[in-house]
Amino acid sequence: MSRRKSARSDPDPRWTSKLAPAPGELRLVQAFVNTADLAQGTDLAGPEALARWLEHWSLAPAGATLTAADLQRAIEVREALRALIIANYGEAVSDAVVARLDRAAKAAPIQVRFGGGGRVRFEATAEDLDGALARLCGIVAAAQLDGSWERLKVCSGTVCRAAFFDFSKNQSAKYCQVQCGNRISALAYRHRHLSEIRQIDVTRSFNRRNRQRRSALKAHES
């Protein structure tokens, strides 16, 4: 990643997320995962869009340039993070996901730094993409230590998969917004309704065949 002079473009509105942001720096991980909007079928449009996203969240200096390979690497780490978040529902994390995140975490040196109020942060020393991805891993580490990580979830909506923070008291939320849950309920209702209709059809044809058999038998006996 190298720097170049360019006019700073306006950030994509999705980068600030329509969803309630996770507390503290965990919102950066949430926003990173949500750079792909599966419901809308949109994703980072190219390396330039990734560079602007990193700049927007102060993860890279202004005017940085990235390559298609950088974008690919970032997307791989992003999807590994999504898989790690899904594990917060109690699902196992695959070795491939762990290996990918481990590679990202050690690609750039991380330092322990004291911030405002004496809060400790894990900061990357490099200002390139490796530094940005390692910094995101450092945020995951801090969230796992303070217990907020388990509340970061991926929406269970069929075509959503957005990262959201579960603010519910009993930590049982599964959808990023009510509509995603409603869509699932509507699909489940439709599925149940169709199976009932099929069941009725099967019973009807079974009864029809029985009636035909009985009348054929009667005709044979008379």
Ligand SMILES: [Zn+2]
């Ligand atoms: Zn959703």
